Amino acid sequence: MSQVEFESLLARYAEGNLTKEEQRSLEKLVATNPQWQAEMDVVNRMQQLANQWRDEKVPHWHRQPYQLPPSSRWMSWFRWTPLALGCGLMLAVLFQVRVVKSENGFDLMFGHNQLTDSQLKQVEQGIQDVLDQRDQEFSQHLTKALTDMSEQQEDRMQALLAEYDQQSQSLRNKEFDTLLANWRKQRDLDLHVISSRYQDLYDASLANRNGLISLAQYVKK
Amino acid sequence: MLGLDNNLALIERAMEGSVSAWERLVKRHERLVFNHALRMTGNHDDALDLMQEVFMGVYSNLHQFKQDGNFKSWLLKITSNRCIDFFRRRKPDHDADEEPLATIASDQTTPEDAFFKSTQNQLVMHVLTQLNPDQRMVIELKFFQNLTFEEIATLTAISTNTIKSRFYAALRNLKSLLEVHHVAS
Numbered sequence: 001m002s003q004v005e006f007e008s009l010l011a012r013y014a015e016g017n018l019t020k021e022e023q024r025s026l027e028k029l030v031a032t033n034p035q036w037q038a039e040m041d042v043v044n045r046m047q048q049l050a051n052q053w054r055d056e057k058v059p060h061w062h063r064q065p066y067q068l069p070p071s072s073r074w075m076s077w078f079r080w081t082p083l084a085l086g087c088g089l090m091l092a093v094l095f096q097v098r099v100v101k102s103e104n105g106f107d108l109m110f111g112h113n114q115l116t117d118s119q120l121k122q123v124e125q126g127i128q129d130v131l132d133q134r135d136q137e138f139s140q141h142l143t144k145a146l147t148d149m150s151e152q153q154e155d156r157m158q159a160l161l162a163e164y165d166q167q168s169q170s171l172r173n174k175e176f177d178t179l180l181a182n183w184r185k186q187r188d189l190d191l192h193v194i195s196s197r198y199q200d201l202y203d204a205s206l207a208n209r210n211g212l213i214s215l216a217q218y219v220k221k
Numbered sequence: 222m223l224g225l226d227n228n229l230a231l232i233e234r235a236m237e238g239s240v241s242a243w244e245r246l247v248k249r250h251e252r253l254v255f256n257h258a259l260r261m262t263g264n265h266d267d268a269l270d271l272m273q274e275v276f277m278g279v280y281s282n283l284h285q286f287k288q289d290g291n292f293k294s295w296l297l298k299i300t301s302n303r304c305i306d307f308f309r310r311r312k313p314d315h316d317a318d319e320e321p322l323a324t325i326a327s328d329q330t331t332p333e334d335a336f337f338k339s340t341q342n343q344l345v346m347h348v349l350t351q352l353n354p355d356q357r358m359v360i361e362l363k364f365f366q367n368l369t370f371e372e373i374a375t376l377t378a379i380s381t382n383t384i385k386s387r388f389y390a391a392l393r394n395l396k397s398l399l400e401v402h403h404v405a406s
Contacts, residue, residue: 007385014363041399043392045399052341054341055252058251
């Protein structure tokens with residue numbers, strides 16, 4: 001028997017498709033060939049290992065799906081609802097659909113409403129009144145805002161001037177004090193110089209007088 | 222209320238926005254998906270991430286589920302596709318050399334049970350992670366999901382011959398791996 005034929009037989013053996021007679025002949029056959037015997041042992045060993053496998057417990061995990069299910073019913077019935085409502089509203093706006101209360105109840109009306117001249121005048125007058133009222137309110141608000149702004153500017157200007165005056169006065173006082181101090185210092189210095197000069201003159205005069213007295217005494221002798 | 226236990230009824234209610242129906246559907250199948258992903262990835266964090274991706278995929282494609290179809294097969298198909306995406310995204314150096322993490326012992330009753338379960342499951346995960354993702358997928362679907370080669374071919378959209386080739390290649394790899402473990406144990 002060739003290797004290919006043996007493998008084919010072994011495959012059937014692994015699937016349990018051999019008859020008892022075929023199985024006996026296979027067992028006889030593998031007894032003559034150690035390599036085939038080893039391969040058959042592997043099949044038996046793997047089947048044994050598979051039987052001995054004990055399922056392991058599944059660890060805790062998040063079983064809930066992260067997305068909504070692809071439900072065709074839900075999608076078919078409710079997916080188009082917002083779109084249908086939007087389309088309906090758009091058509092209602094386009095065709096100017098109105099619900100009007102009448103003597104017989106409510107009427108559904110489409111298109112423009114034909115107004116009479118008097119109704120048109122009333123509408124125009126109403127619009128004009130609203131516009132006049134808005135102009136008047138606007139003028140009042142504008143006047144008040146300008147007045148407030150002017151007053152605020154005046155107050156700020158006065159405050160600014162007062163602060164400027166205060167700063168100028170302070171600066172002038174400081175400069176005057178410095179000037180006075182410098183003048184006094186200079187005056188003291190000048191007086192000191194004059195005094196020393198006078199002292200020198202006095203000393204010189206005294207020396208002259210003493211010299212004259214000495215000379216007179218010498219002449220007298 | 223009998224109808225509420227039906228997968229189809231739960232799916233319909235989930236599509237109508239029922240969170241409780243969705244949770245019931247998930248709780249019913251999450252163990253299958255998580256353990257499938259655990260054997261494929263070899264660690265709990267990746268398995269949990271993969272499971273969440275699978276259920277997000279299921280949720281967003283619920284409307285595509287055919288009413289006459291088998292929900293478990295459909296779920297396995299999505300899981301397999303997500304596994305393929307996972308291994309494509311993953312860097313190649315993470316494929317074979319990653320050891321499985323310790324099993325979670327929160328649902329285990331006795332220390333002996335916990336030890337036995339941990340040892341057996343870790344052995345399986347370790348052996349599977351030594352295979353490349355294609356072979357791992359075939360072994361997983363063949364031995365742990367008990368699918369036929371034709372069913373695996375349909376589920377993965379790969380020819381039966383290719384599936385069988387991967388199966389034989391996986392057996393050859395497993396032979397040396399299991400011999401090593403047998404000697405070690």
